[in-house]
């Protein structure tokens with residue numbers, strides 16, 4: 001995990017210039033596996049929470065409007 | 068050399084807008100603190116339980132309408148000026164919309180705050196949704212109308228710059244920031260027409276006594292014609308920041324310019340015709356339109372879910388360029404020590420949670436469990452109250468040096484601010500959500516009734532009240548941090564030497580997308596058609612039986 | 625147009641999620657009978673004369689059949705009639721149809737922690753049907769801001785077993 005201090009010198013040398021020890025990643029090289037992992041987890045969480053709230057919190061707490 | 072040196076006129080305008088926004092934020096935030104303590108019965112010494120509604124009106128109007136609008140006009144002025152590379156076309160015109168918005172705000176705020184002054188004979192405790200027949204002082208409505216018209220002129224100013232730019236660049240793609248501004252404002256013109264008609268045609272004549280009675284359903288429906296799109300009016304400027312600036316703050320580049328454009332088109336098309344989802348519990352709205360709203364509202368999840376991917380992947384790009392790796396570990400390589408980045412990232416995380424509660428609200432029948440309960444403020448303090456507000460505060464840290472030519476002051480405080488806000492909002496919002504599930508209503512000064520006990524699904528009432536109160540205090544502390552940093556920078560910031568204001572180009576640029584995405588006429592046409600499908604019949608029905616009937620007498624508050 | 629394959633996958637998942645939610649809601653709506661107000665379209669009334677209207681001039685419970693009662697309720701600043709000054713008594717496990725309106729400003733009707741929730745709008749009649757499964761007492765809260773004493777606007781529903789339901793308080797047709 002890189003600390004903010006270690007990143008700061010790279011920043012000062014200009015935003016386009018990659019900082020010390022870091023690399024330029026082009027469109028073709030970039031595979032956002034991490035993003036897929038994060039959004040995929042969010043997807044599962046949404047489904048589970050939604051189902052819980054709908055079928056447990058809501059549907060079991062009568063009375064409901066039936067017509 | 069930075070923005071203020073290249074465009075001194077625009078910089079002054081942006082700063083003026085920001086200052087009004089922050090004054091509104093300070094007052095509105097203090098009112099929020101009062102509410103959090105009053106509702107929970109932790110401290111009820113600031114106002115009476117009746118004056119609570121004056122305070123609540125002030126909180127809603129100053130934060131949701133004034134703070135947001137002024138910050139957005141400032142931010143967008145900055146974006147248009149920098150990407151069109153021109154100063155505002157006519158300084159007098161620019162300041163005239165600003166002054167009009169300020170005058171409107173002062174009028175509305177006077178009407179609200181006068182309610183707290185005994186004997187002033189003026190009040191407007193109608194809340195920021197101002198449903199008639201509750202009636203406020205005419206100044207309240209006239210001021211709001213001026214605020215909206217001023218914002219329309221601001222948009223006119225940017226379209227003016229855009230046309231000039233277009234004349235010099237007939238074949239170029241619209242630069243991304245200006246593109247986002249244009250699409251937000253096209254949406255804003257369409258939706259705010261509803262509230263403008265409501266206020267100018269119905270409420271102003273009625274509040275002045277020119278007409279006696281009012282039909283409550285018509286203005287309510289016109290309000291919600293505007294009222295869902297307004298949430299995207301608050302959100303899209305945060306997306307503007309997340310798409311165009313956050314990737315750079317993360318050390319990377321925007322992953323996809325084409326998909327950004329597609330997302331903004333979606334919002335233009337779908338934001339307005341779904342307002343009925345705020346009327347799921349209403350009589351007088353047919354089930355057909357409630358079903359339509361259900362489906363269209365869930366479809367509008369798509370552009371937000373796409374945004375999640377594009378924004379997170381742009382951050383991941385930054386993290387990997389900074390040496391990050393792994394499926395989740397790369398997040399540790401992000402610059403968690405830089406206030407602007409931290410604020411935007413935490414705002415995004417909270418938005419993911421707020422997105423979930425929004426999906427529940429959208430879902431027709433389960434909305435009956437939470438409609439008008441504390442769940443709702445729990446939800447929108449994550450969206451407008453954090454995704455928008457915290458992003459705005461965070462990006463202020465990055466913009467101030469460009470606008471003032473000064474170094475940010477109190478950097479430590481600036482870094483502590485988003486973390487503090489995040490903690491405060493976690494406490495307040497989770498508790499409000501859970502209270503809502505138990506049926507605790509929103510918009511009440513004393514939500515615990517003598518004869519009613521709440522069946523709390525998780526936790527206890529007392530525990531949730533404490534979380535709301537402590538959360539509210541923590542949020543207020545974070546707000547003070549923010550004001551100190553901004554005030555300190557304005558008055559005591561050291562001259563900045565090397566302002567970092569560049570934004571690297573996207574990984575996949577506009578050249579990868581079809582030109583039709585930039586066809587404004589086409590998308591406006593489709594948007595208007597969808598609005599007509601959704602609203603022409605119900606509105607016609609409400610108007611046909613007489614504009615003001617079935618009419619009820621006004622009830623001044 | 626350049627769209628990364630992960631992004632295509634995500635868009636697919638998103639569409640699946642959206643379809644899933646719509647499916648769950650429609651399933652609940654049709655199969656589980658979880659509905660919203662406004663299925664039975666209510667009529668309109670003149671709010672300035674509604675207090676002398678046929679039904680709303682005598683708010684209360686009426687019998688339609690052994691298994692169906694209806695309630696005419698007025699919400700006004702800052703009481704429910706019936707409900708606030710004396711509780712509304714209803715039989716359990718029986719179909720109840722509510723008709724509610726207001727002569728002054730908007731109000732709300734909420735039974736906390738349940739699926740009963742409606743906006744009461746002057747000029748419109750909010751109509752919906754329900755069944756109370758248990759014989760116990762339920763609260764009513766006005767959850768639509770209606771003025772200075774909004775926080776005092778509450779009521780009570782006493783649900784009793786059908787055998788104990790006292791029909792002598794019914795409003796005659």
Ligand code: HEM
Pocket residue numbers: 096097099100102103106123124126127130131134135194195196444448451452453456508509510511512538539540542543546
């Ligand atoms: C200091 C931070 C804040 C605190 C402690 C706070 C607290 C609260 C509380 C407790 C309520 C519920 C009141 C009720 O329903 O009775 C509320 C309502 C609301 N808040 Fe905040 N809030 C804060 C910041 C914000 C921000 C930044 C925004 C938007 C930009 C915002 C927008 C709103 C809106 C629109 C309402 C609804 C008003 C209404 O129901 O009429 N708040 N706030």
Ligand SMILES: [Cu+2]
Pocket residue numbers: 294295298342344345
């Ligand atoms: Cu909405």
Ligand SMILES: [Cu+2]
Pocket residue numbers: 731732766767768769770771774775777
């Ligand atoms: Cu009320």
